[in-house]
Amino acid sequence: MAQIPATQPVGARPLERSQPLLETRRLTRHFGGLRALEDVDLAVAEGEILGLIGPNGAGKTTFFNCLSGVLKPTSGEIRFRGEAVQGRLPHQLVRKGICHTHQIARPFGEMSVRENVLVGAYFGRARGEDAAQRADSALATTGLLRLAAAPAAQLTVGQRKLLEIARVLAVDPELVLLDEVCGGLNPAETAHVLDVIRGLPKRGMTVIYIEHNMRAVMSVSERVAVLNFGRKIAEGTPEEIVRNEQVIAAYLGTRPAA
Amino acid sequence: MSRRDILAGLVLLVVLLAIPRILGGTYILDLGVLTFLFISQAIAWNILGGYAGQVSFGYAAFFGIGAYTTGYLWLHGWQPLLTLPLGALLAAIFSLIIGLPAFRLTGAYFVIATLAVGLAMRVVALNAEPFTGGASGLTLPTDVPGKAWFYHSMLILMSGCFLISAWVRRSRFGMALMAIRLDQAAAASLGVNVPLYKNLAHTLGAVLVAIGGGIYCVYFQYIHPDQVFGFEISIGMVLMPVIGGLGTLWGPVLGGTLYYAIQDTLLTIFPFAHLLVYGLLLMVIMVIEPRGLLGFARLVRRRRPVPPAAGQRQPAVAPS
Amino acid sequence: MSYGLALIYGVMRLINLSHAGTMMFGAFVTLTLNRAFKLDPLLGSLVVLPLFVAFGVVLYIFVVRRIARSAAIVSLLLLFGLWLVLQNIAYLIWGNEDQSIITPYTYLSLKLGFLSLAVTRLIVFAAGLAALAVLAWFMSQTYAGKAIRAVSLNYEAARLAGINVERISAVAFGLGTGLAAFAGSLLTLLFSFTPDFGGVFQTKAFAVIVLGGLTSFVGVAIGSLLLAIVESFSVLYMRASLQNLIAFGLLFLALVFMPGGIMSVIRSRRAT
Numbered sequence: 001m002a003q004i005p006a007t008q009p010v011g012a013r014p015l016e017r018s019q020p021l022l023e024t025r026r027l028t029r030h031f032g033g034l035r036a037l038e039d040v041d042l043a044v045a046e047g048e049i050l051g052l053i054g055p056n057g058a059g060k061t062t063f064f065n066c067l068s069g070v071l072k073p074t075s076g077e078i079r080f081r082g083e084a085v086q087g088r089l090p091h092q093l094v095r096k097g098i099c100h101t102h103q104i105a106r107p108f109g110e111m112s113v114r115e116n117v118l119v120g121a122y123f124g125r126a127r128g129e130d131a132a133q134r135a136d137s138a139l140a141t142t143g144l145l146r147l148a149a150a151p152a153a154q155l156t157v158g159q160r161k162l163l164e165i166a167r168v169l170a171v172d173p174e175l176v177l178l179d180e181v182c183g184g185l186n187p188a189e190t191a192h193v194l195d196v197i198r199g200l201p202k203r204g205m206t207v208i209y210i211e212h213n214m215r216a217v218m219s220v221s222e223r224v225a226v227l228n229f230g231r232k233i234a235e236g237t238p239e240e241i242v243r244n245e246q247v248i249a250a251y252l253g254t255r256p257a258a
Numbered sequence: 259m260s261r262r263d264i265l266a267g268l269v270l271l272v273v274l275l276a277i278p279r280i281l282g283g284t285y286i287l288d289l290g291v292l293t294f295l296f297i298s299q300a301i302a303w304n305i306l307g308g309y310a311g312q313v314s315f316g317y318a319a320f321f322g323i324g325a326y327t328t329g330y331l332w333l334h335g336w337q338p339l340l341t342l343p344l345g346a347l348l349a350a351i352f353s354l355i356i357g358l359p360a361f362r363l364t365g366a367y368f369v370i371a372t373l374a375v376g377l378a379m380r381v382v383a384l385n386a387e388p389f390t391g392g393a394s395g396l397t398l399p400t401d402v403p404g405k406a407w408f409y410h411s412m413l414i415l416m417s418g419c420f421l422i423s424a425w426v427r428r429s430r431f432g433m434a435l436m437a438i439r440l441d442q443a444a445a446a447s448l449g450v451n452v453p454l455y456k457n458l459a460h461t462l463g464a465v466l467v468a469i470g471g472g473i474y475c476v477y478f479q480y481i482h483p484d485q486v487f488g489f490e491i492s493i494g495m496v497l498m499p500v501i502g503g504l505g506t507l508w509g510p511v512l513g514g515t516l517y518y519a520i521q522d523t524l525l526t527i528f529p530f531a532h533l534l535v536y537g538l539l540l541m542v543i544m545v546i547e548p549r550g551l552l553g554f555a556r557l558v559r560r561r562r563p564v565p566p567a568a569g570q571r572q573p574a575v576a577p578s
Numbered sequence: 579m580s581y582g583l584a585l586i587y588g589v590m591r592l593i594n595l596s597h598a599g600t601m602m603f604g605a606f607v608t609l610t611l612n613r614a615f616k617l618d619p620l621l622g623s624l625v626v627l628p629l630f631v632a633f634g635v636v637l638y639i640f641v642v643r644r645i646a647r648s649a650a651i652v653s654l655l656l657l658f659g660l661w662l663v664l665q666n667i668a669y670l671i672w673g674n675e676d677q678s679i680i681t682p683y684t685y686l687s688l689k690l691g692f693l694s695l696a697v698t699r700l701i702v703f704a705a706g707l708a709a710l711a712v713l714a715w716f717m718s719q720t721y722a723g724k725a726i727r728a729v730s731l732n733y734e735a736a737r738l739a740g741i742n743v744e745r746i747s748a749v750a751f752g753l754g755t756g757l758a759a760f761a762g763s764l765l766t767l768l769f770s771f772t773p774d775f776g777g778v779f780q781t782k783a784f785a786v787i788v789l790g791g792l793t794s795f796v797g798v799a800i801g802s803l804l805l806a807i808v809e810s811f812s813v814l815y816m817r818a819s820l821q822n823l824i825a826f827g828l829l830f831l832a833l834v835f836m837p838g839g840i841m842s843v844i845r846s847r848r849a850t
Contacts, residue, residue, distance in 0.1 A: 533662050544656040
């Protein structure tokens with residue numbers, strides 16, 4: 001199986017519309033004294049794949065939780081297609097077109113793989129139209145079709161992550177938030193997942209992708225944003241980010257003054 | 259509902275219709291009325307408690323509402339049958355009043371809240387004399403249909419509950435409930451409107467239970483808060499599906515059937531300790547086989563080695 | 579004022595790791611009430627506490643642990659069953675009548691300016707505060723206390739951090755049980771009681787917790803104060819038999835208007 005290619009990322013696409021698909025303005029979330037997110041301004045254009053990286057505890061998952069409605073921001077705005085959506089409930093946001101995977105996969109254990117995906121198909125954005133078709137298509141894309149009848153509880157970690165993606169695909173959202181889908185996967189599985197992710201914009205989806213596996217995220221993202229201690233410290237193409245001093249400092253620590 | 263289920267259901271229906279005609283006498287009719295009532299309650303509760311996984315210990319509230327609505331209106335000249343839908347409506351409204359706030363609570367807190375509601379309703383009923391007759395209960399007119407009428411109406415109610423339960427199970431509604439039971443947050447993240455479905459299940463069950471309450475009122479001709487709002491009713495509704503198989507289609511039916519026998523036995527052997535036994539029963543079931551009798555049966559079936567086919571049986575004695 | 583006890587109950591809930599223990603509370607209150615006959619209740623409560631901590635631990639080891647990995651419903655129903663069992667054992671042993679404990683100081687009251695306070699209520703309040711203080715110290719300063727908080731926040735992480743979750747769970751469970759029993763025996767100073775006392779009190783305690791917000795100590799304190807105030811006033815206007823509904827009513831209002839409790843209104847957070 002091919003290694004993760006050290007490819008050139010898809011060339012930085014110019015933002016085609018003046019209005020980004022998703023925009024956060026001064027997004028802030030505190031937990032008592034802990035400032036998990038502080039004034040984060042981020043814009044995502046339609047059809048792009050935005051990578052979101054940062055050291056542990058930088059606030060990435062908190063960011064996703066605010067976007068997906070699991071948490072209510074302490075202050076700031078989230079605009080989806082221009083409409084303010086911060087503070088809405090998760091299922092309402094799914095209706096609007098935002099859907100997320102979980103960092104630790106949460107399959108519905110007692111249901112079969114197919115039934116898991118059907119939940120997304122029935123209750124997702126399209127509200128059950130062609131649900132069976134969308135479910136099967138999602139299963140095919142992620143390669144889980146042959147496991148369709150298996151109880152979800154019996155899946156391996158890698159398969160569970162794929163199931164998370166399949167469920168989200170069945171929802172047919174406009175914006176997909178992927179939270180560390182490569183965590184715990186072997187290289188072959190990782191390559192497979194990355195292929196799936198790369199194919200998402202062609203299906204009309206925009207992706208924000210959190211990942212610790214640096215090569216993975218760099219190889220699929222067109223742009224990358226970096227969070228550290230709740231603040232956005234850099235944004236740009238993968239090449240720019242890799243060379244950005246602040247980013248390097250954030251991950252490796254600063255060099256003591258000579 | 260699989261073909262096997264449909265067949266079993268039909269056979270059962272025929273049997274239940276035939277028995278009183280074969281055996282005659284009123285004892286079997288009385289037994290039937292109460293058993294069917296219990297089973298209906300169990301099935302109704304199972305929709306919220308078994309399918310959706312939300313345990314409510316206050317369902318007696320709806321039974322009582324149904325009973326008292328019928329009782330009160332009947333005393334004011336209404337035809338009892340017309341009061342049933344009204345009782346159901348009131349129960350539905352009340353279930354929303356409780357449900358909308360209560361479902362914001364998680365797990366144990368929800369249970370306690372429902373428990374509180376159930377207990378509170380009893381107190382309210384004891385005190386609201388103009389409506390409920392307070393501590394002396396309501397005594398109702400005696401010109402009621404014969405026992406056979408009640409037998410059949412409860413049978414209809416039970417069958418209705420069963421069909422509804424079967425339908426829910428296979429429907430999208432049922433899928434949402436199961437997703438909620440398994441992982442509420444994950445369900446919400448996929449677009450399931452969790453509060454909506456919880457309330458729907460709650461209200462559906464409430465309506466079915468209330469109808470049962472209304473019929474019961476006419477049958478028994480006397481109702482009292484301790485009886486229809488009593489904790490025994492609430493816990494019975496929990497125990498029946500638990501015993502038979504929580505969250506299954508036939509579990510409540512099985513549990514409901516056994517419950518009547520259990521209740522009867524307990525009241526004769528341990529007249530004061532029946533709640534104690536219920537508690538023990540709950541504990542024992544949870545520790546040994548939380549999925550009830552049906553769960554146990556499934557386990558046994560899987561473990562047993564396949565028995566040899568009839569033609570291959572070993573002769574017991576070597577032929578001489 | 580006398581609801582310093584409610585504080586304890588509220589705190590006890592905060593200890594609970596899973597849905598365990600909440601139902602236990604009522605049962606233990608009942609039993610200890612009756613048991614504290616032998617000694618003056620204050621001393622009795624001190625005896626009762628460790629006794630029930632031990633009982634709780636034993637219970638955990640033999641019963642609760644078996645189902646620790648099952649669905650939440652299972653432990654819920656199990657403990658509810660336990661509550662029923664204990665309550666009814668109490669009925670069988672001690673009967674259904676009102677019991678009360680009279681001590682030399684039961685009828686005394688203290689005059690502070692224009693207020694006349696019953697000594698018993700003061701004692702209970704003081705004991706409640708003391709228990710709360712000790713508990714707060716325990717939770718923040720000792721290894722066991724911190725471990726308990728860790729486990730209740732994030733089971734997996736705690737395990738990875740090397741905490742022996744099994745043992746800590748047993749401790750927490752025992753602690754919760756013991757505290758409930760302790761609270762119960764203190765209550766004997768205040769009220770006459772029957773075995774089904776637990777149910778009513780549980781509702782009140784629960785109301786306190788929801789009012790105050792499910793996750794904060796301070797909220798619980800505010801909540802119990804609120805409940806106490808409302809109840810004292812209501813005596814003037816309502817029939818005694820409806821008294822218990824007040825807690826319920828407040829609970830309901832709280833749920834409708836401020837689901838996160840008072841603390842959430844103050845801090846405008848959403849409980850996840």
